[in-house]
Amino acid sequence: xxxxxxxxxxxxxxxxxxxxxxxxxxxxxxxxxxxxxxxxxxxxxxxxxxxxxxxxxxxxxxxxxxxxxxxxxxxxxxxxxxxxxxxxxxxxxxxxxxxxxxxxxxxxxxxxxxxxxxxxxxxxxxxxxxxxxxxxxxxxxxxxxxxxxxxxxxxxxxxxxxxxxxxxxxxxxxxxxxxxxxxxxxxxxxxxxxxxxxxxxxxxxxxxxxxxxxxxxxxxxxxxxxxxxxxxxxxxxxxxxxxxxxxxxxxxxxxxxxxxxxxxxxxxxxxxxxxxxxxxxxxxxxxxxxxxxxxxxxxxxxxxxxxxxxxxxxxxxxxxxxxxxxxxxxxxxxxxxxxxxxxxxxxxxxxxxxxxxxxxxxxxxxxxxxxxxxxxxxxxxxxxxxxxxxxxxxxxxxxxxxxxxxxxxxxxxxxxxx
Amino acid sequence: xxxxxxxxxxxxxxxxxxxxxxxxxxxxxxxxxxxxxxxxxxxxxxxxxxxxxxxxxxxxxxxxxxxxxxxxxxxxxxxxxxxxxxxxxxxxxxxxxxxxxxxxxxxxxxxxxxxxxxxxxxxxxxxxxxxxxxxxxxxxxxxxxxxxxxxxxxxxxxxxxxxxxxxxxxxxxxxxxxxxxxxxxxxxxxxxxxxxxxxxxxxxxxxxxxxxxxxxxxxxxxxxxxxxxxxxxxxxxxxxxxxxxxxxxxxxxxxxxxxxxxxxxx
Amino acid sequence: xxxxxxxxxxxxxxxxxxxxxxxxxxxxxxxxxxxxxxxxxxxxxxxxxxxxxxxxxxxxxxxxxxxxxxxxxxxxxxxxxxxxxxxxxxxxxxxxxxxxxxxxxxxxxxxxxxxxxxxxxxxxxxxxxxxxxxxxxxxxxxxxxxxxxxxxxxxxxxxxxxxxxxxxxxxxxxxxxxxxxxxxxxxxxxxxxxxxxxxxxxxxxxxxxxxxxxxxxxxxxxxxxxxxxxxxxxxxxxxxxxxxxxxxxxxxxxxxxxxxxxxxxxxxxxxxxxxxxxxxxxxxxxxxxxxxxxxxxxxxxxxxxxxxxxx
Numbered sequence: 005x006x007x008x009x010x011x012x013x014x015x016x017x018x019x020x021x022x023x024x025x026x027x028x029x030x031x032x033x034x035x036x037x038x039x040x041x042x043x044x045x046x047x048x049x050x051x052x053x054x055x056x057x058x059x060x061x062x063x064x065x066x067x068x069x070x071x072x073x074x075x076x077x078x079x080x081x082x083x084x085x086x087x088x089x090x091x092x093x094x095x096x097x098x099x100x101x102x103x104x105x106x107x108x109x110x111x112x113x114x115x116x117x118x119x120x121x122x123x124x125x126x127x128x129x130x131x132x133x134x135x136x137x138x139x140x141x142x143x144x145x146x147x148x149x150x151x152x153x154x155x156x157x158x159x160x161x162x163x164x165x166x167x168x169x170x171x172x173x174x175x176x177x178x179x180x181x182x183x184x185x186x187x188x189x190x191x192x193x194x195x196x197x198x199x200x201x202x203x204x205x206x207x208x209x210x211x212x213x214x215x216x217x218x219x220x221x222x223x224x225x226x227x228x229x230x231x232x233x234x235x236x237x238x239x240x241x242x243x244x245x246x247x248x249x250x251x252x253x254x255x256x257x258x259x260x261x262x263x264x265x266x267x268x269x270x271x272x273x274x275x276x277x278x279x280x281x282x283x284x285x286x287x288x289x290x291x292x293x294x295x296x297x298x299x300x301x302x303x304x305x306x307x308x309x310x311x312x313x314x315x316x317x318x319x320x321x322x323x324x325x326x327x328x329x330x331x332x333x334x335x336x337x338x339x340x341x342x343x344x345x346x347x348x349x350x351x352x353x354x355x356x357x358x359x360x361x362x363x364x365x366x367x368x369x370x371x372x373x374x375x376x377x378x379x380x381x382x383x384x385x386x387x388x389x390x391x392x393x394x395x396x397x398x399x400x401x402x403x404x405x406x407x408x409x410x411x412x413x414x415x416x417x418x419x420x421x422x
Numbered sequence: 423x424x425x426x427x428x429x430x431x432x433x434x435x436x437x438x439x440x441x442x443x444x445x446x447x448x449x450x451x452x453x454x455x456x457x458x459x460x461x462x463x464x465x466x467x468x469x470x471x472x473x474x475x476x477x478x479x480x481x482x483x484x485x486x487x488x489x490x491x492x493x494x495x496x497x498x499x500x501x502x503x504x505x506x507x508x509x510x511x512x513x514x515x516x517x518x519x520x521x522x523x524x525x526x527x528x529x530x531x532x533x534x535x536x537x538x539x540x541x542x543x544x545x546x547x548x549x550x551x552x553x554x555x556x557x558x559x560x561x562x563x564x565x566x567x568x569x570x571x572x573x574x575x576x577x578x579x580x581x582x583x584x585x586x587x588x589x590x591x592x593x594x595x596x597x598x599x600x601x602x603x604x605x606x607x608x609x610x611x612x613x614x615x616x617x618x619x620x621x622x623x624x625x626x627x628x629x630x631x632x633x634x635x636x637x638x639x640x641x642x643x644x645x646x647x648x649x650x651x652x653x654x655x656x657x658x659x660x661x662x663x664x665x666x667x668x669x670x671x672x673x674x675x676x677x678x679x680x681x682x683x684x685x686x687x688x
Numbered sequence: 689x690x691x692x693x694x695x696x697x698x699x700x701x702x703x704x705x706x707x708x709x710x711x712x713x714x715x716x717x718x719x720x721x722x723x724x725x726x727x728x729x730x731x732x733x734x735x736x737x738x739x740x741x742x743x744x745x746x747x748x749x750x751x752x753x754x755x756x757x758x759x760x761x762x763x764x765x766x767x768x769x770x771x772x773x774x775x776x777x778x779x780x781x782x783x784x785x786x787x788x789x790x791x792x793x794x795x796x797x798x799x800x801x802x803x804x805x806x807x808x809x810x811x812x813x814x815x816x817x818x819x820x821x822x823x824x825x826x827x828x829x830x831x832x833x834x835x836x837x838x839x840x841x842x843x844x845x846x847x848x849x850x851x852x853x854x855x856x857x858x859x860x861x862x863x864x865x866x867x868x869x870x871x872x873x874x875x876x877x878x879x880x881x882x883x884x885x886x887x888x889x890x891x892x893x894x895x896x897x898x899x900x901x902x903x904x905x906x907x908x909x910x911x912x913x914x915x916x917x918x919x920x921x922x923x924x925x926x927x928x929x930x931x932x933x934x935x936x937x938x939x940x941x942x943x944x945x946x947x948x949x950x951x952x953x954x955x956x957x958x959x960x961x962x963x964x965x966x967x968x969x970x971x972x973x974x975x976x977x978x979x980x981x982x983x984x985x986x987x988x989x990x991x992x993x994x995x996x997x998x999x
Contacts, residue, residue, distance in 0.1 A: 109802050164986055171727040172985050174802055175936060179978030186975050239538055246537030246544065247527045247551075254513050254524045261511035264473060266499030266528030266591050275534065309810055316803050351820040360814035366807025370800045371790045385515045387797045 055234050062230050076339045083226070085338045087294060090229035091287040092330040096314040097236045097323070098283030103312070104320035104383060105244060106276030107256035108166070109174040112181030113311050116281040118303040119157050120150040120288020122188060125200040125298055143206040147289050154285025155278045162277035166270055181308050188300045199299025203292050217293070225294055232290065236283045237323050243279065244321075252276060257386065306359065313362045317369055319376030321383035328378050333362065426451045426626050427472070427503075427595055432481035434467055434650070441467040442478070442650040449595070454617065454627045456641030456658070458634075460670060464650040465630045466508055469597055472628075473505050474498045485595070499528050504588040505597035508630075510580045514573035518564060518583050521572050522555035525590025558586040562616060578609040585616070595626045602633045614640055638662065646670065698844030699962040705850045707958025708857035709919075712912035713935030714942070714950035715864060716780070716905030722881040722945040723901050726798075729805035730783055731909060732932025733812035737779040738772035738910030739829070739917035739927060740816060745771055747830040755834035764832055769856075769914055776910025780902040783808055789895065809928075816925035826922040833918050849919045856915065860908050861951055868947065873900050881945065930974075934961070937981040943991025952992060 050057060068074065069082045077085045099113045127139055127146040165176045188194045206228070207216035217225060243249050251272050254262035263269050292298055310333055318329020337358040352360065369376060374387035425448040434442040442464045449455045457465050471478040474495040483491045490498055504525070513521050530551060536544040559565045562582040567575055572583060581601055588596060598617070602610050610633065617640055621627050631637040637644065638658040646654040646661060648670035654661050661667055713735050720728040746752045746768060756764055787804045796804075816822045838848040868874040876897045879887040888894055916931065917923050938957040942949025957977065964976040984991065 103799075107799065109799060111806070165982065168985050168989065170798060171802055172940070172989070174729070175727070175933070176978075176982055176985065178933070179974075179981060183975045183978055186972060190971050242537050242540065243534065247530055247532050247547070248534060248537055250516075250520060250524050250527060253516060253520075257513040257515060258511050260475075261507065261513065262524070263475075263495045264499070264505055264507070264511075265525050265587060266496045266504070267524070268494070268496040279534070306810075309806060312803070312806065352818055356814060356817055356824070360811050360818065363807045363809070363811025363814065367787045367804050367811070370796065370804045370807070371787075371794065374794075374796060374800050382515050387800060388794070 055238060058237075059230050059234050062233070063227065066224070066226050076342045077335065081342075085335055087225045087229070088338075089330050089334040090226055090233065091291050091294075092311075092314065092334045093233050093327055094229070094236055094283045094287035094290075095311045096318065096326040096330045097233075097240055098280040098287075099311050099315050100280075100321070100326045101240060101243070102276050102280040103315050104322070104325075104380070105240075105249065105252045105256075106273055107252070108273060108276060109170055109312075110177045110277070110280070110308075111174045111312065112161075112177035112179070112184075112305075112308050113280070113284065114303050114305075114308040115161075115177075115181040115184040116154040116157055117284040117288045117291070117307075118181075118184055118188070120154045120285035121292040121298050121302070122194060122200070122288075123150045123153040123285075124289045124292040125203045126193065128293075129200050129203045143204050143289075143293050147286070150289040150292075151282060151285040154281040154288065158278040158281035159274055162274035163270075166273040166277070178305065178308070181303075181305055185300050185303065185305070195299075197300060199297060199302075201297045203296045203298070205293050205296065225290075228290060232283075232286050236286075239279070239282075240323065248272070248275065253382070310359070310362070313366060316376050317362070317365055319378035319380070319383075320387070321375075321380035322378050325376050325378035325380070329376070333358075424451055425449065426486060427628070428482075428484040429468075429472070430482040430484070432468070432471060432478045432483065434464070434471055434476065435479045440650055442471070442647075444481070445647070445650070445652045447645050447652060447655055449626060449628060451626055452621065452624065453642040454621050454629060454640050456637040456644040457628060457630045457647065458632075458637055458644060459647035462649075463647040463670075465647055466599060467650075468647070469505060469599055469630065472498075473503060473597065496528075499591050499593075502592065502594040503597065504528075504591040504593040504595075506581075506584040506588050506599055506601060508599040508603065510577075510584060512572040512580055512583060512587070515571055517569050517571055518559060518575065518586075519552070519555050519568040521583055522558050522586050522590045523551050525587040526551045526554050526558075526592075528591040555586075555590060558589050559583075561589070561619075562586045563612070578605050578613075581605065581613070582616070585620075589620070589625075593625060595628060596620060597628045597630075599630045600632060601629070602631055602636045610636055694843075695966045696963070697842035699966050700959065701841055701844040701846060703959040703962030704955060705846075705853055705958070706962065707938075707955035708853050708951075709912050709916055709931065709954075710935045710938040710957055711951045711954030712857050712860060712908045712915075713931055714939040714954050715860075715908045715947065717936050717939040718942075718944055718947060718950045719877070719901045719905045721939070723877060723898055724788075726788075726801050727805070727936070727944075728783075728902075728905075729802065730787070730808035730812070731780075731905070731935075732928030733809045734776050734780045734783065734906050734928075735909040735913045735916075735932060735935075736816070736923075736926075736928030737812070738776035738913030739923050740822065740913075741775035742768045742772045742914050743827060743829055743917065743923045746832060747828075752830050752832045754831075756832050757834075761833065768832070769911055772914035773907040773910035776913060777903045777906035779812070780906030780909070781899060784899055784902040788898075792898075813926050813929070822923065822925045824925070826924045829917045829921050829923055831921065835918065835921070847919070849915070853915050853919065856911060857951075860911060861947070864904070864908070864947060867904070873897070877901055934977060937977060937984075940981060940991055941984050943993040946991065946993045949991055949993035956992075 065086060066083065069078050069086065072078045074082060095113070095117060098116075099110060102108050102110045102113065124143070124146045127141045127149055128143050130140050161177065161180050165173055165180075168176060189197050194200065205217040207214070209215075215224070217228070244252075251262065251267045254265065254267055255269060255272060259269060295302070314329030314333045315326065316329075317332055318327070319325025337355060340358075341355060352358075373379075373384075375384040379387070427449040429445055429447050432442055432445045433440070445464075445468065457468070459465055467476070470476045472483055472490075474490070474493050474497070477492040481491070482489060485498075485501060485503060488501065490501060490503075493501075513524065516524070530547045532541075532544045532547050535541070556565065556568055559568050562585055564575070564579050564582050564586070567579060567583075572580065575583060581604075585596075585598070585601065601617070602613055605613060614636060617627060617629070629637060629641065641658055643656060644654075644658050644661045645652055646664070646667050648666075653666045653670060654664045656664075713731070716731045716734065717728060720726065720731070746764075752764065787808050788801065791800055791804060817824055833849065835847050835849050837845050838851055839846055866874075868878060876887070876892045877900065879890065879892055880894065880897050884894065887897075912931075913928075916927070934957060935954065938953035939950050940953070941957055942951070942953025957980070960980055961973055961977055965973055968976055
């Protein structure tokens with residue numbers, strides 16, 4: 005619509021109402037509430053069936069890998085990478101709820117993963133003779149506990165800290181991760197830096213069907229991950245499309261207004277922490293039973309930052325973004341390592357150098373595509389055109405606080421007294 | 423007459439600054455109560471203490487016979503008080519409909535399990551919430567913009583959207599903080615009609631407004647704050663003639679404020 | 689909790705000295721926060737850069753390997769401090785230019801700044817970790833300054849480098865205080881920390897002031913980086929991480945944005961940390977430091993001396 009007539013009216017409009025400020029127009033196509041929904045129309049029309057389709061497609065990956073259909077990552081090595089990417093998707097989905105949906109920066113997310121793993125290990129391992137062991141439960145029995153411990157930790161760390169403003173929250177969560185490492189290193193029950201060995205692997209027995217993950221080659225771990233990932237995706241999508249998701253969006257866009265509309269801010273933020281922690285509890289269980297040995301060095305602080313890289317580079321607030329992020333952080337560097345045959349690339353070691361590269365990519369993404377590669381559309385708009393309290397230079401959390409209360413009343417009171 | 427909101431001896435201090443001192447008044451059910459005063463008189467601070475943003479330093483606020491002093495903002499909304507903001511604070515990248523749905527959600531109870539399992543209550547509340555939100559958008563006159571982003575609405579429509587969102591929470595007391603600010607005369611007239619319509623539907627309105635024509639024309643009773651002190655209260659006509667009020671607005675040489683007051687009050 | 693009484697006095701002294709280093713780093717956090725209301729999480733990399741560049745300059749390029757004395761020591765010491773300070777200031781400048789300024793131009797969301805800072809910090813750390821730079825292990829710092837015992841206070845050995853740290857830290861703080869209160873740029877920084885928009889309206893070039901702030905913070909971080917490397921005798925790719933977090937805690941403890949608060953917070957944190965090592969156990973050092981941070985943030989989020997850049 006750039007006909008001369010239209011432009012004339014626009015010009016006239018501007019002449020006639022010079023004082024009235026016009027809000028910058030954010031381009032939006034498409035109608036109604038579907039506006040922010042993801043996936044093509046066909047995909048949405050599939051309804052709940054689409055999760056089955058997705059699971060089926062995912063199940064095709066290991067057999068294809070066995071046949072060498074994937075360009076670089078094949079065989080047992082490919083399966084390991086697949087497993088790593090899989091549990092990483094769970095972590096990315098979980099942190100995605102915290103960062104992408106609730107808009108909170110959590111730098112210590114892997115602490116929940118650590119707790120899930122350690123809970124599993126402590127409940128199931130038999131231990132060396134003379135070494136401490138706890139209950140020696142079957143692996144499956146530990147699953148709900150891994151979940152619950154991670155979620156309870158979400159409440160425990162969330163309740164005191166989620167009142168803090170964003171940048172403080174980041175450092176405090178980082179501290180929580182560090183504290184968890186120190187605790188695991190110093191407690192006798194966790195065997196300190198020596199770690200917990202001999203964590204049993206799960207097995208499945210349904211009728212005559214019996215399958216033991218410990219006795220079979222790697223591929224089938226992926227099948228344990230598929231339902232977990234699908235369930236996590238359903239959870240995230242359903243929450244996002246509900247009152248809870250609306251509340252998170254409201255908090256992200258204007259916390260003060262959200263609170264005035266009856267949104268229980270701290271409760272919703274804690275909820276985001278708990279929901280986020282839940283997937284890492286499951287991931288922790290799968291991880292511990294897969295590797296069968298964990299120690300504090302399995303969960304370095306770096307891991308928390310890498311999950312954040314996944315979430316942010318992949319794209320905030322979207323499922324596709326989480327998957328892409330996990331692939332970029334876990335699978336791509338492995339593929340590069342395979343390609344380079346263990347050599348360095350331009351002097352960069354493929355596995356440690358990736359962090360340097362991801363660091364640089366984070367900066368570039370934030371400048372040129374804030375919100376990440378496959379961010380949800382609303383999230384992207386928010387990051388490009390920040391709402392009233394997201395701009396750092398113009399104002400900050402404390403400034404908005406002032407605006408709510410004394411800005412109008414107290415500050416100007418001094419000036420008025422002439 | 424039964425008092426819906428009673429403000430008793432409310433004092434508010436920020437550091438050494440006293441923003442409100444011993445303010446006492448009561449709002450009756452079903453009236454439009456105007457709150458005026460020069461800039462910096464403490465009007466918004468009073469709003470903030472009623473809605474729980476900052477609990478008052480001293481004093482008591484009773485709503486529908488129930489003390490609400492010190493309650494969390496979201497609890498106060500649950501009890502039936504909701505507000506708009508002096509500077510518009512919408513959720514800019516939610517559609518108009520979604521903005522109002524956030525308000526309507528205050529009346530809903532679906533939480534995580536309901537949303538995860540798509541329980542019947544979830545489905546019912548989502549459908550009802552959407553219908554109610556749409557209804558409210560039409561009520562304030564911006565139904566055709568339901569799917570437009572809040573950030574894209576014109577200034578006057580954003581004000582209306584704020585009111586619709588607040589109405590969504592189902593308040594029995596609505597607090598409007600300078601709803602006419604920045605509006606042109608036609609929009610102001612429409613706004614006056616809207617506020618009356620809201621009152622006639624049974625909602626009590628507490629109104630902060632600078633535009634004297636709006637506030638005097640609408641309010642059943644008016645209270646005047648100056649320097650955090652309630653200096654007058656009563657029917658608009660009598661308040662307008664109160665020497666203390668004229669003094670507060672004219673001050674001793676505050677020509678700017680005085681001009682606005684007398685010019686628009688006349 | 690049973691504190692070994694004999695160890696209290698000596699730990700007090702070592703804690704005090706550590707506190708001065710924290711204070712020097714904390715200045716950078718505090719000044720950037722003052723003007724941008726933003727915590728520069730990449731400041732730890734800025735700190736490390738100073739020490740690491742001096743390691744390269746003296747150890748690798750100039751080949752200074754044996755302890756020096758007399759005039760040559762003074763000259764080289766000064767040179768190393770200047771090189772370190774300039775290297776860190778340069779990296780801070782680069783950080784501002786490459787990462788933060790484009791975000792400001794685009795009005796990035798608050799989250800963007802934090803993520804960018806983390807990206808920058810990890811980029812620098814893991815770049816240093818690559819084999820073509822420092823590699824994964826500790827690297828011995830050139831020992832041109834012979835660290836030795838100077839005297840004893842309360843049964844605690846004070847090294848000559850400790851004296852240097854305290855003297856230089858106090859000198860830096862006085863210099864900064866003068867800079868903030870007396871100079872034009874200093875006044876501009878204060879103006880900006882009070883009110884961005886008003887400062888701009890008064891003709892202050894925001895970008896230049898922000899750059900100055902980063903550079904000044906970088907200078908002090910660089911000096912701290914060199915002193916830290918001399919005192920402990922090594923550099924390592926992630927040497928900034930722990931001191932960075934500690935210094936940040938110190939800044940918050942004293943009141944972020946407040947320069948005197950940085951000194952107070954640094955010293956307090958150094959003391960708390962070393963005392964807790966004696967009373968609780970060294971293996972819980974980080975837990976104690978972080979618990980202090982959380983407690984401060986919850987109980988008094990504006991720190992002991994309050995926020996805002998003050999002379």
